Amino acid sequence: MADDLRLVDVQTEHLDDVLRVRSRSFGLMDSGSRDEWLSNNQVFIDDRRMLGVMDGDELVASARYWPFEQWWGGRKVRMAGVAGVVVAPEYRGRGVGSMVMRGALARAVEQGYPLSALYPATTVIYRHLGYEFGGGRFRYTFPAAELRSLGGKEVSVRRAGPADAGRFLELAGQLHSSGRSNGPLVWPEAKVAEWLGEDNSFCYLAEDGFVVYGWQNGKLRVEELIAGSEATVRALWSIVGSGSSISTDVEAYISPDDPAHLLIAMEADKHAVIEHWMLRVLDAPAAISARGFAPGASLEVDLELDDSELSTNTGRWHLSVSGGSGSLTRVESTGDALRLGSRGLTALYAGTPLASVRKAGLAWGGAAADDGAIDTAFSGSTAYMLDYF
The missing domain is CATH 3.40.630.30 (Gcn5-related N-acetyltransferase (GNAT))
Structure with missing residues (x-):
């Protein structure tokens, strides 16, 4: 990657560059759609929810996120809905998409979003960044x-x-x-x-x-x-x-x-x-405390999390669930624990049965006797969205 590539907050004067890159990714817009697009993106800019990558004086990639809430277990959780991820064709395959997405993830964490979701054009880059399938439309x-x-x-x-x-x-x-x-x-x-x-x-x-x-x-x-x-x-x-x-x-x-x-x-x-849409747990303890859980579930189990992109999630945690609520607190214990990477934690959060998560190589360790209680805690209706964003 060239040394002069740098992450920036997109400004109003960059929108022509963003539109040029977007046109090469998704096709041209008519004039009415263009006016609406410009108006919508000014809101993202004002709220610092639109990031870009510059090469010298030219913007070559951008991404933005919506300030959503999303229902999980019957409770609302703040969620950064990533959209408009575009990279100029001549910069693809050079890590520029990952660079702008890492900037968006860091900003979403900074602004207090426990979760992020998106509709992927390709799953490879997003899985590399810790996203996993959460549900469907x-x-x-x-x-x-x-x-x-x-x-x-x-x-x-x-x-x-x-x-x-x-x-x-x-x-x-x-x-x-x-x-x-x-x-x-x-x-x-x-x-x-x-x-x-x-x-x-x-x-x-x-x-x-x-x-x-x-x-x-x-x-x-x-x-x-x-x-x-x-x-x-x-x-x-x-x-x-x-x-x-x-x-x-x-x-x-x-x-x-x-x-x-x-x-x-x-x-x-x-x-x-x-x-299919993908989900990403950004702040593990905040995501767990905001989510609803099965009302009759009772669970006390240690987790060992490994998040290569968001280090604040990495470490040993104790998961406690009762009365429809959950908490995740740091512990110093050294015994066996259920081990999860960011994709495994996200899949579990979205209600994927732990047996499936284990068979995909996204979870290992822990006591097999706990798996049923974990599944019961995270169980619920099929995850779905009605909207494309």
């Missing part, structure tokens, strides 16, 4: 006529819009907390209002749920549907299915555990679309 296709027949006409439902953004967030929070959800994002209320105000967002609100859907490539597509009762589940899906005379199919971004799979007589189309 699942899209299923259902027959619209089946949805239309689900009923729920006794439920009062009204059209909704930007003014209802706070209520949407409130309902999602209540239901993700009670359902001990893993993975869904929490967006700022202003962004939710923006989404609800889009021309192609058809929004409906019930007392204990809501749906947002629209048209995509000639099909109806559900972006989010959340409900606290069977009657509301039926009512909201029926509204979507009422378009069955125009669209024979409805695509839906939902969890693999969503009750729709159990209510609809015919199974979803077998060709489900899954986009």
Whole structure:
């Protein structure tokens, strides 16, 4: 790597360079998208959430991250959502991508984010930096006529819009907390209002749920549907299915555990679309204390962590779980302990069974008798996101 490559905070005057590199990575943007892109990135710059690599006076790579919260075990955990990782073609394969990502990870830790997540263009670089698969973004296709027949006409439902953004967030929070959800994002209320105000967002609100859907490539597509009762589940899906005379199919971004799979007589189309996303534990004790755990789980076990990128995670820790909460504290004991690298810890955090983590060579040591209790503590619903960022 050339000696004059250096990590910098991206400034407004660098955005033309970033856009040039981005165009070589993802293609050209139209003028409207470009204006929105510039506006969005100014916010990242102002909050010091956009890093770049300079070669002399030219910016040749950049990355940024969103200030999200993410549900884990029914509790919200701050999460840096990495996006827009771009490297000029002539600098690829020279460690520049790793350099800008290390800068982004360090900044996220500095700003107090226990977790980071991203959708990978390639897994190799991100696994090298300690990321591992955390969950998926699942899209299923259902027959619209089946949805239309689900009923729920006794439920009062009204059209909704930007003014209802706070209520949407409130309902999602209540239901993700009670359902001990893993993975869904929490967006700022202003962004939710923006989404609800889009021309192609058809929004409906019930007392204990809501749906947002629209048209995509000639099909109806559900972006989010959340409900606290069977009657509301039926009512909201029926509204979507009422378009069955125009669209024979409805695509839906939902969890693999969503009750729709159990209510609809015919199974979803077998060709489900899954986009995997990756997770990274940045601050191990903060991530554990913020996460929810299985309410009945009780666990006392030592961990030996080895994080080659974030040394503050490395060392001997004691993991304690009870009453749905967990803690990770440093200890000096020297006995056998479950050993995990950053990828192994992340996989475990995301609910991957310990047997699978061991078979992948990402965990070893410790007492086999503890594995069941560890799995129980981290168990829960399938981790999923509805959003691509």
